[in-house]
Amino acid sequence: MSKTEAGARKGASSRPQKSGPRGRLARSNDRAYFLMAIPALLVYALFYLYPTLTNLRYAFSEWDGLQEAKFIGFKNFTRSLTNDDTFYKVLGNNIEFTGLVVIFQTALSLLFAIFLLKNTRASVALRTLYFFPTILSSVSVAMVWQFLYEPNLGPLNVFLNSIGLDFLALNWLGSETITLRAVAFTQVWFHTGQMMVVYIAGLQQIPQELYEAAEVDGATRWQQFKSVTWPMALPTTAVVMAYTTIQSFRAFDLIYAMTQGGPNNSSSILVTLIYLTAFNEYRFGYAATQSIYLIVFILVLTAIQRRLLRTRY
Amino acid sequence: MIYKVGRAFGLTLFSVLILIPVLVVVLGSFKGDLELMTKPLALPERWSFDNYRNLLEGGQIANNFKNSTIVTLFSVLLTLFISSLASFGIARIIHVSGKVLLLLFTMGLAIPAATSIIGIYQLFVTLNLTNTLHGLVIINVASTLPISIFILSAFFRQIPTEIYESAAMDGAKPFRLYRSVALPLSRPSMGAVAIFLFVITWNDLLYPLLLITRSDLKTLPLALIDYRGEYAINFSMIFTAVMVASIPMVVMYLAMQKSFVSGLTAGAVKG
Numbered sequence: 001m002s003k004t005e006a007g008a009r010k011g012a013s014s015r016p017q018k019s020g021p022r023g024r025l026a027r028s029n030d031r032a033y034f035l036m037a038i039p040a041l042l043v044y045a046l047f048y049l050y051p052t053l054t055n056l057r058y059a060f061s062e063w064d065g066l067q068e069a070k071f072i073g074f075k076n077f078t079r080s081l082t083n084d085d086t087f088y089k090v091l092g093n094n095i096e097f098t099g100l101v102v103i104f105q106t107a108l109s110l111l112f113a114i115f116l117l118k119n120t121r122a123s124v125a126l127r128t129l130y131f132f133p134t135i136l137s138s139v140s141v142a143m144v145w146q147f148l149y150e151p152n153l154g155p156l157n158v159f160l161n162s163i164g165l166d167f168l169a170l171n172w173l174g175s176e177t178i179t180l181r182a183v184a185f186t187q188v189w190f191h192t193g194q195m196m197v198v199y200i201a202g203l204q205q206i207p208q209e210l211y212e213a214a215e216v217d218g219a220t221r222w223q224q225f226k227s228v229t230w231p232m233a234l235p236t237t238a239v240v241m242a243y244t245t246i247q248s249f250r251a252f253d254l255i256y257a258m259t260q261g262g263p264n265n266s267s268s269i270l271v272t273l274i275y276l277t278a279f280n281e282y283r284f285g286y287a288a289t290q291s292i293y294l295i296v297f298i299l300v301l302t303a304i305q306r307r308l309l310r311t312r313y
Numbered sequence: 314m315i316y317k318v319g320r321a322f323g324l325t326l327f328s329v330l331i332l333i334p335v336l337v338v339v340l341g342s343f344k345g346d347l348e349l350m351t352k353p354l355a356l357p358e359r360w361s362f363d364n365y366r367n368l369l370e371g372g373q374i375a376n377n378f379k380n381s382t383i384v385t386l387f388s389v390l391l392t393l394f395i396s397s398l399a400s401f402g403i404a405r406i407i408h409v410s411g412k413v414l415l416l417l418f419t420m421g422l423a424i425p426a427a428t429s430i431i432g433i434y435q436l437f438v439t440l441n442l443t444n445t446l447h448g449l450v451i452i453n454v455a456s457t458l459p460i461s462i463f464i465l466s467a468f469f470r471q472i473p474t475e476i477y478e479s480a481a482m483d484g485a486k487p488f489r490l491y492r493s494v495a496l497p498l499s500r501p502s503m504g505a506v507a508i509f510l511f512v513i514t515w516n517d518l519l520y521p522l523l524l525i526t527r528s529d530l531k532t533l534p535l536a537l538i539d540y541r542g543e544y545a546i547n548f549s550m551i552f553t554a555v556m557v558a559s560i561p562m563v564v565m566y567l568a569m570q571k572s573f574v575s576g577l578t579a580g581a582v583k584g
Binding site: 029030032034035044048049054055058108111112115126127130132133136137143144145155189194197221246252253256257271275279284287288291294295298299302 | 316320323324327328330331332333334335337338350351353354395396398399401402403405406407408410411414417418421423424425426427428429430431432433434435436451452454455456458459462486487488491515516517518519522523534537538541548551552555558559562563566570573574577578
């Protein structure tokens, strides 16, 4: 927006009584412009905002999705917190899943962005390859990794056995201790290329002179990274971490297709728990309560992330 | 020196990690199941299209493909049309209501779709929109409006006002400004949003899972889940279905890599 336009806008909105011919024209056009937003507004309000709000009402009720919902006050909310081991387990899973994915995806995408920063032919080809998984559906990715992780005949375990690492050949998707991590690995495999592209765009904006100056001072590669790349890339890191966090909360498709949250909820995160509570257990009211907690959780996490990143710069 | 070795090692490792699954699927779709299990990475002993033939004859895959195509095309086109119209309006409104509108739409960005599924399911049952393809189109449009409007309104605000003013001088009305000035200028942004929407709509599992139970109305990702159950551990058939489901995106990616990368990245960063 240009400066003069900003001034004109301010004037038109704060002092409507002073409207000359220009102001009148602007206001009459405002109505036309507002009309243009109406179709989108209607669809969004009716089919997205409204159901999100009704969720709030269901959260205070006991309801199987068929009969009348019965109002029960805050019972669902207190039950989640005081008398529901599964809820705590899944909350813990979600924190572990998000933590693992954010740490590894951010670190790896930064590393590969540094490796492939120069626009050589080989770098561009590898970028294309690394980005490739991004275009696939979570369901397809889940099917492939189910095969790779297959405990008896799957390529991963066959490989581990053949090089003598039998003790590492685990039941990747069938064990309560390892499955969540196996799924997190797939999530990182899935989306690292996309975040690498974000980093490359960020790193290419760092002035080349900074590196030249560092080189003149005899800085090693590691010192250059520590004193130039990392601090200059912090804004990009903030974007990557924020997006990766949201993305990890949305991993419904991948987890549902890969493990359905199993075994015994050990690879479930909040979004899969909500779905299973509603559509496998027919506890719609309780599932609505869980989604309220999820929203609160995300808001808290976003606030923390903002605070942390603001103090950094 | 250490850096060079580390770089070569890291790049090779990640390349292998991506190439292996891709090769296993591509080659596996031309093999029998036993051959896939015993020699997942070897070239097929005989390139056979049996899996593809069985899949076409035995199942609903052609139908699933058609459903995915219909739903994706209509969802993307409708979203593009109403979101560009709204974004243009929002960017041009002088009154504060423009800002309020934008805020209202962008609120939808922070919250994962799965948190609204109970309300959405209930609403769609009430309106008899479950088990219909147009119901799926409606929820796709409603849920992708926030991100589209967020990206497009940012773009429309960057267009210098002088351009609009000179057109308005010639007597162009708001809708005319949208159609003849803003839209032609916004081609690249619209393209990026279109690709982003295309990929997420084509690949989506959540909404079809929520709204569709009739097998003749299932989209490809939802049908894949069924095939997984139906063919049990017959992975060569499952991989053939994965191939069918992925080919449109892969072909488009290879044909227009640059637009794909920038489109999907714009959606990611701004979302």
